[in-house]
Amino acid sequence: VPAEATAAPPTRRPRQDGVRTRETILREAVSLATIDGLEGLSIGNLAKAIGMSKSGLYAHFRSKEELQLATVDEANVIFQTEVVDPALAAPPGISQLVALCDAFFDYLWRRVFPGGCFFASTFLEMGPRYGPVKEKIAEIHIGFMKLLEGFATQAMEQKELPNDEDPVQLAFELNGMMLAADVRFILDGDIGATDFARRVVRRRLGLPVTTRDS
Amino acid sequence: VPAEATAAPPTRRPRQDGVRTRETILREAVSLATIDGLEGLSIGNLAKAIGMSKSGLYAHFRSKEELQLATVDEANVIFQTEVVDPALAAPPGISQLVALCDAFFDYLWRRVFPGGCFFASTFLEMGPRYGPVKEKIAEIHIGFMKLLEGFATQAMEQKELPNDEDPVQLAFELNGMMLAADVRFILDGDIGATDFARRVVRRRLGLPVTTRDS
Numbered sequence: 372v373p374a375e376a377t378a379a380p381p382t383r384r385p386r387q388d389g390v391r392t393r394e395t396i397l398r399e400a401v402s403l404a405t406i407d408g409l410e411g412l413s414i415g416n417l418a419k420a421i422g423m424s425k426s427g428l429y430a431h432f433r434s435k436e437e438l439q440l441a442t443v444d445e446a447n448v449i450f451q452t453e454v455v456d457p458a459l460a461a462p463p464g465i466s467q468l469v470a471l472c473d474a475f476f477d478y479l480w481r482r483v484f485p486g487g488c489f490f491a492s493t494f495l496e497m498g499p500r501y502g503p504v505k506e507k508i509a510e511i512h513i514g515f516m517k518l519l520e521g522f523a524t525q526a527m528e529q530k531e532l533p534n535d536e537d538p539v540q541l542a543f544e545l546n547g548m549m550l551a552a553d554v555r556f557i558l559d560g561d562i563g564a565t566d567f568a569r570r571v572v573r574r575r576l577g578l579p580v581t582t583r584d585s
Numbered sequence: 586v587p588a589e590a591t592a593a594p595p596t597r598r599p600r601q602d603g604v605r606t607r608e609t610i611l612r613e614a615v616s617l618a619t620i621d622g623l624e625g626l627s628i629g630n631l632a633k634a635i636g637m638s639k640s641g642l643y644a645h646f647r648s649k650e651e652l653q654l655a656t657v658d659e660a661n662v663i664f665q666t667e668v669v670d671p672a673l674a675a676p677p678g679i680s681q682l683v684a685l686c687d688a689f690f691d692y693l694w695r696r697v698f699p700g701g702c703f704f705a706s707t708f709l710e711m712g713p714r715y716g717p718v719k720e721k722i723a724e725i726h727i728g729f730m731k732l733l734e735g736f737a738t739q740a741m742e743q744k745e746l747p748n749d750e751d752p753v754q755l756a757f758e759l760n761g762m763m764l765a766a767d768v769r770f771i772l773d774g775d776i777g778a779t780d781f782a783r784r785v786v787r788r789r790l791g792l793p794v795t796t797r798d799s
Contacts, residue, residue: 406713408622486713491768495709498771499620499700509772540785543769547761550768554705555757557712558723571754 391423393431397445400438404446405486408496409439409504439504446489447511453478455518465531465576467522468545472572475549476565479556487557490515491550516542532576541575548572605637607645611659614652618660619700622710623653623718653718660703661725667692669732679745679790681736682759686786689763690779693770701771704729705764730756746790755789762786 399421404412413435418425432438458471479487486492494512497505523538532541552568555561570580605613613635618626627649632639646652672685693701700706708726711719737752746755766782769775787794 408624408710410622410625487709492709494768494772495701495706496622498768505772512768512772537788540781540788543765543781543785544758544762544789546768547763547765548758549761550764551757551761554708554712554726554760554764558708558719558726567754567757571757574751574754575758 391421393441394445396421396423396428396431397441398449400442401446401449401489402484402486404442405484405489405492409442409493410496412439412442414438436502436504440507443493443504443507443511446493449483450478450490453483458518458522463525464522464529465526465578468519468526468576469572469578471519471522472545472549473569476552476568479553480562480565488549488553491553516546519545544575545572548575605635607655608659610635610637610642610645611655612663614656615660615663615703616698616700618656619698619703619706623656623707624710626653626656628652650716650718654721657707657718657721657725660707663697664692664704667697672732672736677739678736678743679740679792682733682740682790683786683792685733685736686759686763687783690766690782693767694776694779702763702767705767730760733759758789759786762789 396417400412400417403417403420407416414425414428414432417423417438418428428438432441454471454474457474458467461467461470475488490508490511493508497508519542520538523532523536523541526532527534527536527538548568548571552564555564555568561567573580610631614626614631617631617634621630628639628642628646631637631652632642642652646655668685668688671688672681675681675684689702704722704725707722711722733756734752737746737750737755740746741748741750741752762782762785766778769778769782775781784794
């Protein structure tokens with residue numbers, strides 16, 4: 372056993388140490404953006420929030436736009452891990468639809484970000500704008516809808532949904548439930564909002580309504 | 586007939602005329618907020634956007650918070666006129682539910698505001714914050730949900746919905762459809778998004794699916 376393992380844990384490095392990896396910086400940027408918005412995210416604000424110098428941050432990102440684009444990419448990696456991967460691990464079909472919604476509600480409930488879903492907020496904030504950041508998030512939105520539609524189509528092929536179901540409409544409705552849960556969770560601080568949303572999803576899919584832990 | 590009525594129309598007063606009523610200022614503030622956010626709305630930015638002096642605006646609003654609160658009130662008046670009043674004019678019950686959703690989709694489609702629904706954007710922007718502005722929009726959100734729930738309850742009492750329907754869940758779903766339509770409309774510039782959403786609402790309520798003009 373190396374000596375360090377039994378020694379007292381090292382004191383935490385202060386926030387002002389000025390040395391951060393690109394990933395740590397971006398993770399902080401994603402969190403910050405869920406409160407202040409992606410437009411509220413500037414090299415100056417981020418430097419202040421994480422206690423780094425502006426010049427230190429400029430070494431990583433040469434402009435606000437570059438920082439915003441990198442922040443969206445990092446948010447997408449986190450969303451993939453937190454929400455999409457658990458769904459992909461479920462059996463194809465209706466189980467993947469349920470798993471995706473559940474993982475989304477979990478991601479809200481565990482407060483992965485302080486301001487709710489990064490993408491829900493960013494879609495509405497950047498939607499009316501123009502440029503590379505807006506284009507990137509519009510692509511992410513389309514990709515997410517295609518994912519939901521693919522799961523729904525598979526569920527129909529497996530006869531897990533009624534014949535007259537429409538995968539595109541169902542995807543739209545489920546996406547709406549995720550948005551409505553996000554709004555309710557962040558706006559009313561309603562900690563029951565995600566359990567409620569789970570029940571609505573199950574009911575819509577014709578599945579038995581279970582609670583979070585059952 | 587007064588002479589003016591047959592004369593050439595007066596040239597439009599230039600934007601920089603510096604004289605605006607409180608209502609005109611606030612209407613502009615609401616529009617601006619759907620692009621730049623309510624936090625992007627400052628006395629300085631608004632003065633610049635409408636070509637008034639900052640001191641002229643300070644005569645109306647003494648602080649950014651006062652301006653934000655007045656902007657939310659004005660947005661609520663507009664939302665009431667554009668979305669809620671047409672629903673209240675419909676026969677009680679399921680017709681009011683449909684009329685409310687249709688009026689919402691119309692309000693998007695007619696681009697009453699350049700950045701989509703003021704409240705959808707503001708709920709997500711201000712949700713994670715604290716203070717009087719957040720409290721006001723949280724109340725507006727609750728009021729809107731109660732309105733939807735009331736229409737749904739009435740529809741059930743009139744046997745226009747299945748017995749096992751749940752008014753609170755249905756209200757949540759319809760609100761989700763409005764949010765999802767807003768996201769799709771502003772993000773993808775999908776002009777078919779509102780017609781699509783109309784069909785989803787009708788299908789969910791078990792009504793014949795009609796198109797916009799039929």
